[in-house]
Amino acid sequence: MELHDVWFVLIAVLWVGYFFLEGFDFGIGVLTKLLARDRTEKRVLINTIGPVWDGNEVWLLTAGGATFAAFPEWYATLFSGFYLPLLIILVSLIVRGVAFEYRAKRPEENWQRNWEAAIFWTSLIPAFLWGVAFGNIVRGVKIDSEMEYVGTFWDLLNPYALLGGLVTLTLFTFHGAVFAALKTVGDIRERARALATKVGLVTAVLALGFLLWTQAANGDGKSLVALVVAVAALVAALGANRAGREGWAFSFSGVTIVAAVAMLFLTLFPNVMPSTLDAEWSLTVTNASSSPYTLKIMTWLALIATPVVMLYQGWTYWVFRKRIGTQHIADPAH
Known part of the structure; x- marks a missing residue:
C-alpha cells in the first residue's frame, strides 16, 4: 500500500471519529428544543x-489539516467549490462555541433564550450540511481538466445530497438522544429513550434509502458489507434502546455511524472527488496527493501524536462518565 493510500485511510478514520463524537454532540444541541421542557x-x-x-x-481540525497537507489538490478544489456551505458550517461552529460559553454569563431571560436558540440552530445546520457535502463528494461534482470546480452552489442541492443531509441530521439526533439517555437520570432519561425510538425509525427509513442508492450507484462487495453492518447496527441500537440498555444502544448507534461513513469512503476510493464532466478529470489519491517525502514526515508525526491525543480524550470521557439530572443543577440565584 502506497503512502497516499494510507493517508486516504487515515483521513477516513478522522472523519469517522469526528462524526461519531460530534454526531451526538450535534444531536444534543438539537434536543435542547425537541426534548428539554x-x-x-x-x-x-x-x-x-x-x-x-x-x-x-x-x-x-485534524481532518482538515491532514487533507490540506496530504492532498492539497483535494483540499483546494473542495474548499473552493463548496465555499458557501463550508463557510456556513464554520460560522455555525464559531457561534455554537460562543453560545456554550456565553449562555450563562448573564441572568436575563432574553439573553439565555437567544443563546439557547443559537445552540439549536448551529447544531442543526452543520448536522444537515455535512451530509449534503459528503453526498456531493461521493456522487461527484463538475470538475474540469484543471482540477477546478466549475459548477454552482445550486448544483450541490441535488436530491442525493439533500437526502444525505437528512440522513446525517436524523442519525446524529438519534445518536444524541441515545447519549442523553445514557448520561441522564429521572424523567428526562425516559423521554430521551422514547424520542430516540421515534427518531430512530425515521432514521432507519432515510438511511436505508440513501445507502442503497449509494450502493447501486458506486458500490462493490466491500461497501455492501459496510451497508449491512450499518443497517444491522441501527436495528440493534433501536432494540437495545427499547430494552433500556443505553450503553449498548449508544455503542450500536456509534457503529452505525462508523459503518455508514466507512461505506462512503469505500465507494469513493481511489477517487477523492469524482468529476461528473469526465472521469479522467476526477481527483484521485494519486493525482491529488503531496510528495512521498511530505507524506513520510506526516506519517511519523501522526504515529507520535495520535496515541497521545486519543489517550487524553479517552481520559476526559472517563473522568466525566457519571449521569446527571435536574437535581444536580444549582439554583441560578446561588
Whole structure:
C-alpha cells in the first residue's frame, strides 16, 4: 500500500471519529428544543457535553489539516467549490462555541433564550450540511481538466445530497438522544429513550434509502458489507434502546455511524472527488496527493501524536462518565 493510500485511510478514520463524537454532540444541541421542557433540562443536556464538545471538534481540525497537507489538490478544489456551505458550517461552529460559553454569563431571560436558540440552530445546520457535502463528494461534482470546480452552489442541492443531509441530521439526533439517555437520570432519561425510538425509525427509513442508492450507484462487495453492518447496527441500537440498555444502544448507534461513513469512503476510493464532466478529470489519491517525502514526515508525526491525543480524550470521557439530572443543577440565584 502506497503512502497516499494510507493517508486516504487515515483521513477516513478522522472523519469517522469526528462524526461519531460530534454526531451526538450535534444531536444534543438539537434536543435542547425537541426534548428539554424548561431551562433546567436544557442545562442538563448541555452539561452532558460540556466537558467534551470542544475536544470533539479537534477531529475536524485534524481532518482538515491532514487533507490540506496530504492532498492539497483535494483540499483546494473542495474548499473552493463548496465555499458557501463550508463557510456556513464554520460560522455555525464559531457561534455554537460562543453560545456554550456565553449562555450563562448573564441572568436575563432574553439573553439565555437567544443563546439557547443559537445552540439549536448551529447544531442543526452543520448536522444537515455535512451530509449534503459528503453526498456531493461521493456522487461527484463538475470538475474540469484543471482540477477546478466549475459548477454552482445550486448544483450541490441535488436530491442525493439533500437526502444525505437528512440522513446525517436524523442519525446524529438519534445518536444524541441515545447519549442523553445514557448520561441522564429521572424523567428526562425516559423521554430521551422514547424520542430516540421515534427518531430512530425515521432514521432507519432515510438511511436505508440513501445507502442503497449509494450502493447501486458506486458500490462493490466491500461497501455492501459496510451497508449491512450499518443497517444491522441501527436495528440493534433501536432494540437495545427499547430494552433500556443505553450503553449498548449508544455503542450500536456509534457503529452505525462508523459503518455508514466507512461505506462512503469505500465507494469513493481511489477517487477523492469524482468529476461528473469526465472521469479522467476526477481527483484521485494519486493525482491529488503531496510528495512521498511530505507524506513520510506526516506519517511519523501522526504515529507520535495520535496515541497521545486519543489517550487524553479517552481520559476526559472517563473522568466525566457519571449521569446527571435536574437535581444536580444549582439554583441560578446561588
